[in-house]
Every structure is written in structure tokens, then in C-alpha cells.
Amino acid sequence: MNAIFLLFCTFSLIFCIFKSPETALSAMLEGANKSILLIFSLASVYIVWMGVYNLLEKSNVTSKLALGLKKPINKLLKNKNDQISKLLCMNFACNLLGLGGIATPLGINACYKMQEDNNFFGAELLVVISATSIQILPTSVISIAVSLGSKNAYSLIFPCFLCTVFSTLFGVVLFYIFKSKRLKNKK
Amino acid sequence: MKIFAFVLPCFVLFAFISAFIKKVNIYDAFISGVNDAIALLLSIFPYICAVLIMNELAIQSGLWNLLCKLLKPLFSLFKIPPELTKLILLKPLSGSGSLAILSDIYKNYGVDSYISRCASCIFSSSETVFYIGALYFSKCKNKKLTTAIITCLLSNFASCIFACFICRFL
Structure with missing residues (x-):
């Protein structure tokens, strides 16, 4: 991400300087503004769904829901941890149904835990599949x-x-x- | 599509009932889920900021227009209609921006035309790559995403070619 961020920003800024220096600041502020609007709309989705997900998790439903998808996903992402495969299966199910907003928090946690597990391969592949x-x-x-x-x-x-x-x-x-x-x- | 309206409320109801049957302390469990959500939101916010600022800079500075112009010959080489260049290149950056372009295409060329059908396929088969990449890896220590992002961009491009190809027949 470091290289991409650097490349994009420097080239854009160089363009701005040559074309119209005024737009640089307004563009950056607009980007920040958009991110604030986005985080609020995301917040409501995450709060509701992580709450519901936690209910499912506590009542052990997630592991049952995950059964069908578990084996192929574990194989594909080279994942061995049971806790992670629950997150992964729910993430896949939500993505398949087009509920991207709900899938994202589960995906973030899954990526994080896979890296803790030293499964960098799976974490990156999850990004590829979702994106x-x-x-x-x-x-x-x-x-x-x-x-x-x-x-x-x-x-x-x-x-x-x-x-x-x-x-x-x-x-x-x-x-x-x-x-x-x-x-x-x-x- | 109406069935989908029923799926979500039933799913949530199912969550509550199953938690009740398993004698989970429902209120506490829900609260701790919300707690996780808030912690997560705080940790992803800087990444969302950075990605959106980067995207906005690239679009408003004209870098994006230049890329569109440069890549047009390449696109026509693969028989992708030039009208779709903007959509294809904007989709990895911005979901809402590309949605606006999609509805422009619908309006300008007619909803059921070949170009609109290609556009729909392209829109639904790709995602906002940079945003998803940054978000999914936001909690990880290792942030090496280059392979993943290159793969995503290449496969999105491949699916554009594929979309324009199959829309000739379907």
C-alpha cells in the first residue's frame, strides 16, 4: 500500500501543480469529507450486524452455518484455525448475497487473525476474492x-x-x- | 427480488431465537458485539481517509483523465467499446462515482443497449479494489498488498474483456 499511496499522490500532486494548484487542497479536503460521511454510514451497518453476529457466535450457530462452506474455503485459503474459518464462511456468505457492508468487518477480523496465524497467503487471497x-x-x-x-x-x-x-x-x-x-x- | 426483503428480518429473528434457546445473555452479547464494532470503526477510519483522499486527488487532478486517454487504444485492441473506458477505470477507485457513471451510460445509450449491458456486467463483476485492500489489511501489521492488488486489477480487466465478449451473444 505504501508504494501505491506514494505513487498516486505524488503524480496527482504534480498534475495539480501544473494544471490548477487550487484544486489540490480542495480535492484532499473533499476526500476527507467523503470519508467522514462514509464512516458514519458504515458505523450504523457495522453496529447492527456485529451485534447480531455476536448473538449467532455466542449461540454457536455460526459454526453450524459454516459447515458446508468450511472445507473448500479452508483448503483454498490454507487455513487451519477453526475460529477463523467461522469468520471466513460468514464473510463469504455475506459477499455472495451482496451484503458487502456486513462482510467487511468479518473480513477485517479474519485477515487480522490469519496474519497472527502466519497465514499471509490466505489473508492476501481473501482480499483478492473479495475485491x-x-x-x-x-x-x-x-x-x-x-x-x-x-x-x-x-x-x-x-x-x-x-x-x-x-x-x-x-x-x-x-x-x-x-x-x-x-x-x-x-x- | 421481493423474497430478499424477507430474508434479512427472518435472519435477524433467527439469531435472536437461537440465542434465546441456547440461553445466551442476549443483551450483553449484543452490547459486546457493538463494542467490537466501534473499536473496529476507530481502527479502520484512518485507512478510509487515506484511500479516499488518494482517490479524490487522482480524479480531480486530471491524472485519471490522462490514464483514460492513454489506455483507450489498449481497450479498443481488446474490443472494449471506448465509451466504457471511464467506468472501467473509475470502478477500482470509487463505488459511488462509478455508480453515477453507470447511470449516465444507461441514460445516454438506452438501458437495453449493448453498451449498457456490458457496463452492467463490468460494474457487477468488479469491486473498489484499493478500498477493500486497505480496509481488509487495516488491522494487520504486515501491509504488503502489492501482489493482491495487481492480481485484482488484472482480473477485473480480464473480466471486462470477457463481459464485452459474452454480451455480444447474451
């Missing part, structure tokens, strides 16, 4: 298309589904290739 989108139903796209008077918005479901599957598979395979190359270089 290539695994949502089954493109709810937001369809609702916009319907509101703008689309006649067959629901026919979007199939191509959208194919694309998300394709992008996630591509990402996972690519990530495995990158990592195996790196391992070879080290040896």
Missing part, C-alpha cells in the same frame, strides 16, 4: 436498470453472474501463479 466480487445477484445494477425503465433487466442476471465467476476464478488462478513463482525464486 473481484463474488456477488451472485447483481441487485444494485438491476434496481437501477429497472428504475430507468429497462424492459428485460432480469436478463442481466446470467451474464453478470458469468462475469463475476470469471473474474474471481481468474484472480485466484493468477494469484496462485504469482505466489508459486515467488516461492521458486526464493528457493
Whole structure:
């Protein structure tokens, strides 16, 4: 992240200086402003869902819900810890249903715990999987298309589904290739 | 889509009932969950700030427009319509910004046109890569995300090509 942040900011600032120096400060302030608005809307989502999640966790439902997804996910992310696989399964389930806001806090905790577990591979792969989108139903796209008077918005479901599957598979395979190359270089 | 309206309340109700059956102290459990949420929010806030400031700078300074211009020939090489360049390049940075562009595309080219269908596929098959990366790793000590981010950007681009290809038939 360090390199990306540095690259983006320096190039943008250089651009600002040459084009219109006034925009630099206003852009940064606007970014900060947006982040404040975002954190408030996130806060309400997190508070409600982490509360509910904790209920599920305490009543041991999460481990039962996780059973079906557990094995493939553990294998994919090379995870061995039971506590983490619960978080992972809930994260996957929420992402699949398109509840990204609820999935994020679970994902953050899962990443953190995987790193504590020395499973850097899994933590990075989780980011790849989440950031290539695994949502089954493109709810937001369809609702916009319907509101703008689309006649067959629901026919979007199939191509959208194919694309998300394709992008996630591509990402996972690519990530495995990158990592195996790196391992070879080290040896 | 109406079924989805029922799923969430039923799920929450299920959580409460199962906690009641298992004799969990519901009020305390909920409070401790909220407590975790607040601690989490505090720890991710700086990362959200940094990412959004970076994105806003890149967009407003014109760096993004330049990238759009530079990458257009590459996109047309892969048979991606040039109208979609902006959407494809903005999506990794900003969710709300790309949503605005998506509805612009719908309005300008008609909701059921080929370009709009491609745009919908592209929109739904990618995510705000930088934001997710920064957020997911915000609590970790090791923040080396380069491989993950490059992979994400490449696979999002690949799925754009794929989307434009299959939308010709579907």
C-alpha cells in the first residue's frame, strides 16, 4: 500500500501543480469529507450486524452455518484455525448475497487473525476474492436498470453472474501463479 | 427480488431465537458485539481517509483523465467499446462515482443497449479494489498488498474483456 499511496499522490500532486494548484487542497479536503460521511454510514451497518453476529457466535450457530462452506474455503485459503474459518464462511456468505457492508468487518477480523496465524497467503487471497466480487445477484445494477425503465433487466442476471465467476476464478488462478513463482525464486 | 426483503428480518429473528434457546445473555452479547464494532470503526477510519483522499486527488487532478486517454487504444485492441473506458477505470477507485457513471451510460445509450449491458456486467463483476485492500489489511501489521492488488486489477480487466465478449451473444 505504501508504494501505491506514494505513487498516486505524488503524480496527482504534480498534475495539480501544473494544471490548477487550487484544486489540490480542495480535492484532499473533499476526500476527507467523503470519508467522514462514509464512516458514519458504515458505523450504523457495522453496529447492527456485529451485534447480531455476536448473538449467532455466542449461540454457536455460526459454526453450524459454516459447515458446508468450511472445507473448500479452508483448503483454498490454507487455513487451519477453526475460529477463523467461522469468520471466513460468514464473510463469504455475506459477499455472495451482496451484503458487502456486513462482510467487511468479518473480513477485517479474519485477515487480522490469519496474519497472527502466519497465514499471509490466505489473508492476501481473501482480499483478492473479495475485491473481484463474488456477488451472485447483481441487485444494485438491476434496481437501477429497472428504475430507468429497462424492459428485460432480469436478463442481466446470467451474464453478470458469468462475469463475476470469471473474474474471481481468474484472480485466484493468477494469484496462485504469482505466489508459486515467488516461492521458486526464493528457493 | 421481493423474497430478499424477507430474508434479512427472518435472519435477524433467527439469531435472536437461537440465542434465546441456547440461553445466551442476549443483551450483553449484543452490547459486546457493538463494542467490537466501534473499536473496529476507530481502527479502520484512518485507512478510509487515506484511500479516499488518494482517490479524490487522482480524479480531480486530471491524472485519471490522462490514464483514460492513454489506455483507450489498449481497450479498443481488446474490443472494449471506448465509451466504457471511464467506468472501467473509475470502478477500482470509487463505488459511488462509478455508480453515477453507470447511470449516465444507461441514460445516454438506452438501458437495453449493448453498451449498457456490458457496463452492467463490468460494474457487477468488479469491486473498489484499493478500498477493500486497505480496509481488509487495516488491522494487520504486515501491509504488503502489492501482489493482491495487481492480481485484482488484472482480473477485473480480464473480466471486462470477457463481459464485452459474452454480451455480444447474451
